[in-house]
Amino acid sequence: MTHTQEQVVTVRPEPSQQPVVEMRDISITFGTVSALDRVSMRLFPGEVHALMGENGAGKSTLIKALTGVYTIDAGTIVVGGEEHEFHTPAAAQAAGISTVYQEVNLVPNLTVAENMLLGREPRRFGAINVRAMNRRARQTLERLGLDVNPGSLLGDHPIAVQQLVAIARAVDVDARVVILDEPTSSLDADEVEKLFDVMRRLREHGVAIVFVSHFLDQIYEIADRMTILRNGRLVEERMVAETSQLELVRLMIGRELEVLERLDRDQRQAAVSSETPVLKAVGLSRKGSLEATDLTLYEGEVVGVAGLLGSGRTELARLLFGADTADHGELEVRSSRRRLRSPRHAIDRKMAFSSEDRKAEGVIGDLTVADNMLLALQASRGWLRPIPQATRARLVRDYIQALDIRPADPDALMRNLSGGNQQKVLLARWLITDPDVLILDEPTRGIDIGAKTQIQTLVADLAAKGMAVVFISAELEEVLRLSHRVVVMRDRRKIRELPNDDVSVSDVLEIIAGEARQTEEGTA
Numbered sequence: 130m131t132h133t134q135e136q137v138v139t140v141r142p143e144p145s146q147q148p149v150v151e152m153r154d155i156s157i158t159f160g161t162v163s164a165l166d167r168v169s170m171r172l173f174p175g176e177v178h179a180l181m182g183e184n185g186a187g188k189s190t191l192i193k194a195l196t197g198v199y200t201i202d203a204g205t206i207v208v209g210g211e212e213h214e215f216h217t218p219a220a221a222q223a224a225g226i227s228t229v230y231q232e233v234n235l236v237p238n239l240t241v242a243e244n245m246l247l248g249r250e251p252r253r254f255g256a257i258n259v260r261a262m263n264r265r266a267r268q269t270l271e272r273l274g275l276d277v278n279p280g281s282l283l284g285d286h287p288i289a290v291q292q293l294v295a296i297a298r299a300v301d302v303d304a305r306v307v308i309l310d311e312p313t314s315s316l317d318a319d320e321v322e323k324l325f326d327v328m329r330r331l332r333e334h335g336v337a338i339v340f341v342s343h344f345l346d347q348i349y350e351i352a353d354r355m356t357i358l359r360n361g362r363l364v365e366e367r368m369v370a371e372t373s374q375l376e377l378v379r380l381m382i383g384r385e386l387e388v389l390e391r392l393d394r395d396q397r398q399a400a401v402s403s404e405t406p407v408l409k410a411v412g413l414s415r416k417g418s419l420e421a422t423d424l425t426l427y428e429g430e431v432v433g434v435a436g437l438l439g440s441g442r443t444e445l446a447r448l449l450f451g452a453d454t455a456d457h458g459e460l461e462v463r464s465s466r467r468r469l470r471s472p473r474h475a476i477d478r479k480m481a482f483s484s485e486d487r488k489a490e491g492v493i494g495d496l497t498v499a500d501n502m503l504l505a506l507q508a509s510r511g512w513l514r515p516i517p518q519a520t521r522a523r524l525v526r527d528y529i530q531a532l533d534i535r536p537a538d539p540d541a542l543m544r545n546l547s548g549g550n551q552q553k554v555l556l557a558r559w560l561i562t563d564p565d566v567l568i569l570d571e572p573t574r575g576i577d578i579g580a581k582t583q584i585q586t587l588v589a590d591l592a593a594k595g596m597a598v599v600f601i602s603a604e605l606e607e608v609l610r611l612s613h614r615v616v617v618m619r620d621r622r623k624i625r626e627l628p629n630d631d632v633s634v635s636d637v638l639e640i641i642a643g644e645a646r647q648t649e650e651g652t653a
Contacts, residue, residue, distance in 0.1 A: 149172055151172075152204065155170075167204070169363055178339050178353065196215065229299060230295075236283065242265075245298045273296070296331075306339065329351075407427060408597060409424070409426070410424045413460065415454070418444040422622065440621065446601055449599065479566065481567050487555055494542065498529070498542075528560065534554060567599070573602065600612060617641060619641050
């Protein structure tokens with residue numbers, strides 16, 4: 130097989146250093162789908178290596194090949210100069226390769242030390258030596274600069290600390306390679322910096338770190354080298370310091386950023402097509418969740434909701450859709466007062482809501498793409514009125530094509546899709562119901578720049594066709610790119626609403642900070 134141009138790699142040689150891991154020409158096929166096509170990657174000791182690419186580019190498959198979750202069809206894996214065939218994760222771990230996943234796979238009702246040494250507990254007279262276990266765990270934690278009580282329950286700690294404990298466990302088994310798969314997706318800035326401190330300590334001790342993240346700023350802050358994949362193929366290996374962010378994005382998505390540039394330029398032109406609100410909330414509140422909030426939404430309009438973590442963004446979305454019941458306030462849908470007691474009532478009134486927690490409240494992993502896509506429509510019809518087979522096939526085919534869902538296989542299990550493609554299926558689920566109001570809570574969280582661009586473009590197109598959209602995102606640039614109006618929230622209440630007339634990120638942050646200063650002065 131002849132390599133395509135995007136597979137030809139030229140990298141500066143490093144004669145003085147040998148890779149701790151080298152994956153050569155790795156290929157994996159699932160049925161007729163080529164997940165990896167002759168992909169290579171090198172990991173050097175004492176280096177943070179970023180694995181970059183769109184969702185569906187092959188990053189997760191490559192990691193699973195290295196960690197023994199998937200058996201490779203072709204190629205070789207060399208660890209410490211010796212070829213290995215990993216058929217189980219345990220075999221990879223025995224060779225010094227350990228993975229810390231985005232969703233921590235530890236035991237919350239055990240102590241920190243018990244989790245760190247699970248299956249390897251020191252024993253005395255046949256019983257677990259708790260004192261020795263805690264001492265050993267404390268030594269490892271201190272080595273990483275972590276002030277965590279080894280005798281405390283893991284579940285009592287925030288997710289950031291649990292992830293650090295998972296890293297400490299990997300260090301305790303003398304890992305030569307630690308793979309961090311989206312470790313920062315649920316962390317705030319301080320927690321990210323603590324994670325980076327630990328990563329730097331590991332790097333100083335000669336550990337090779339694979340870092341997977343969709344946050345480009347974090348890649349440029351912590352990573353030394355990167356491997357870029359696209360469509361299951363190797364594009365290039367690069368030194369991070371020698372690659373601009375714009376160049377990296379172009380390598381990942383294989384095209385210019387014309388779409389985002391068009392959105393930045395054109396989308397803020399208001400497209401309101403009616404003077405009658407399609408949705409109006411007055412004094413909507415719920416004790417402990419949201420203070421009294423007003424919100425008006427018109428056809429063809431995107432209202433962006435901005436605010437820091439815990440500001441009340443998600444709570445507002447859930448009250449608008451009836452996922453939570455308001456204690457006070459009124460909701461008007463098409464000028465008709467409604468009390469939405471459940472999501473079913475909202476769906477009946479042509480509303481749709483895509484939750485921020487797609488794993489718990491959206492994706493049904495054991496069902497097919499087609500079944501996931503048609504779930505809301507079938508629920509609205511009632512389970513005694515099945516969707517005709519021809520209609521099912523047409524809808525699924527059209528939306529797979531329209532949203533560029535990969536693989537384009539309606540019978541693929543949802544759990545086998547990348548995060549970005551799962552998100553597209555969930556959007557298709559709601560668009561099939563032909564809603565008047567679409568509420569999107571973090572629709573682009575944890576997905577790559579290519580899928581993010583497609584979803585942003587879709588939102589803009591839906592609004593241009595008359596749909597009313599509530600768009601919630603922690604990324605202020607994204608909110609400002611898409612919105613006609615911006616609602617700013619803090620401390621579970623709306624503090625400002627303003628037209629998006631060239632509003633900047635700094636403007637929004639100043640509004641939030643200004644509210645914080647007023648609060649501090651008022652309580653002084």
